[in-house]
Amino acid sequence: MSGWGFVFLAYGIVWLALLLYLFFLKRRARRVEKELAALRSSAVKKN
């Protein structure tokens, strides 16, 4: 593994991990937004 090999390994893992985290975070955000919208609409319907 020459110098470049290590660089790509490091950069690859770091940015992959950050993108994965962002992806799961976005998914979690969408799921909560959907749930919240349902709760808000049901609350509006009730009163």
Next chain:
Amino acid sequence: MAQAAQNKTRGRKLLGASALLSVLAGLYFGLIEAPPDAYQGNAQRIMYLHIPSILTAYLSFFIVFIGSCLFLWKREKRDDILASSAAEIGVLFTALTILEGSIWGKPTWGVWWTWDARLTLTAILLLIFIGYLMLRSLIEDETRAAVCSAVLGIIGFLDIPLIHMSVYWWRTLHQPPSILRPDKMPWENIHPSMLIALAVNFAAFILLYFYLLSLRFHVGEMEEEAKTRKLYRGSL
């Protein structure tokens, strides 16, 4: 209320876009623009990742400390969400920092892990973070979990300087400082374009960190609101 939420999300998108831009700039400067280092060759380029991510690791621990103090003082759920979000992202950045450190160690010292002061300190920080998240998940009652995590956040932060001192004294005992040691602050005699690369990457990491933090904080607040709505849906 909707207007405030509107420009908050717009602010977040702006932050996200600028984070993306600066990350790309950082990659360009770090990988293409800056020349290879005289001693370490290209492997030295990992430094542009390593130094900024160490900073974000310590920055997130500071935010956990701030959130914990505010929570213990005013007992507002918002501060607790800030602390837990900062801790979650802090664990990610600290783990990545250690990964970068060991990948950088292989070409420069020939071993994946050395008990170098900076690597050890980041590892300890990771252990405290993991303890923090474990503690928060293993206590059922939320207010108790919030208070106990806040206490660990504060005590952990107060302990950092002591850990630094003891690890550095321990390090100087065992391994006299050598030229090749990467924890010699690299900006003494450094090529200008390397300095730019480091600066750009610094900005990239800070922006990215605050983008992720604001997103995670927003998710935390929404989850909290969903919980209270479910709670109140039954009675009032």
Next chain:
Amino acid sequence: MELLRQTVWLLRKDLLLELRRRESVVAMFFFGTLLLFVFHFAFEIPPDRAAAMAPGLLWLAFIFTGTLGLTQLFQAERENHCLEALLLGPMDRAALYLAKVSFNLFLMLLVEVIIFPLFWILFNLAFWELLPSLFLVALLGTMGFCVLGTLFSAVTLKARARELLLPLILFPLMIPVILATVRGMEILLRTGQFEEAVPWLRLLVGFDVIFLTAGFLIFEWVIEA
């Protein structure tokens, strides 16, 4: 001085309970000696290296024994909801903290006083004249362990898997104490002069003072959470 009086009464209660049941002391003592034997078998210690490795092994034994003591610390309060009985009254919460710190310190020092000479015999070390100064270093280290350990024993009081969680949280924070105590003892053994180890001892004293005050102030919120 109400605080002191309450602390003394709570400490007296803990000591009385311990005197009658003797569960923590005996368990900690035998666990400590057991560790010494285990270390002896686990590490092939050449006689000349014994002095260098002694502090590390000794302190490792104390840390694990201390953790055993910490998980038992609030056991009396967990029976019959006695903690509620104490919190119900106008008792100063910090008095409970000070009482528990001194109780655990007393237990650990009791065990250390026995295990130190035993360790010397088992590993047939010389330096008998160094024992008092070594014990001072161990005292400061144990103080640091008890100060933070008691606080986190209360923090993890109502957590699930609290016996696992307590060491997981406590040991990373204990690194300055572990390093300072072991290095301090090692320097004493190697050079024999006390001045050499003073910087490490100053670190230990700083650790004890900072976290005694922090624990004193924070304990109330933890125990009542």
Next chain:
Amino acid sequence: MRIVIRGLSKSYGLVWALKQTDLVLEPGECIALLGPNGAGKSTLLGLLSALLHPTTGEVLIDGQRLDQGSSPLRSAIGLLTPSGHLYEGLTLRENLHLFNSLYGVKKSPQEIDEALDTVGLGRWREEYVSALSSGMKCRLGIGKWLLLQPQFLLLDEPYGVLDGSGVDLLESYLKRLCRSGGTVVMATHHVSRILTLCSRALILRRGELIFDEPRQQPWESFHRTFAEFLPRGDQWSS
């Protein structure tokens, strides 16, 4: 002892243990707290004794909020639950000595022995609490009160363990306390005792206060509301 409860509620996770409640407990009142299991009786007692932090609202005891830190006013609160709140490893006397000193109450050993005699535990003075039956532990709880003289008493189902003379002992103590301006809240299922002892009844169901009336002679409204919770064929439900 005047206790004001404003907008008090307590939730665990997504479940309401106690919904929004407003109450005023006047000095001298002996209040019965009734309701099926899991109605929130123990939660309300925990909140009243300032051992639990409310989710919303507050409990003001003589105008002060007590659930943050220690305050001298806490010495006025007495709690008696089946768990006993006593150290198993200590003897009866040592338990009383300990709590006296923690409450800052100066009592001579003779007074302690006297208290133990009045609650009928004189013979067990040097025994360990672990040797006591739950009924005797409950009597020791009353003995503790004799020494600490709390003004605001909270009891959680004392009748389950006490024998005949124990019940008389408890009720005479409660009556004396209410006459001297103390307040008592007792969670129990024994309707027969309530009708003779208590001046007011509260009924909780799933965390909600559904009945709160002082005692009048016929008290049909109480029987109607509480009938649903009585076992079938209980003479009080008819």
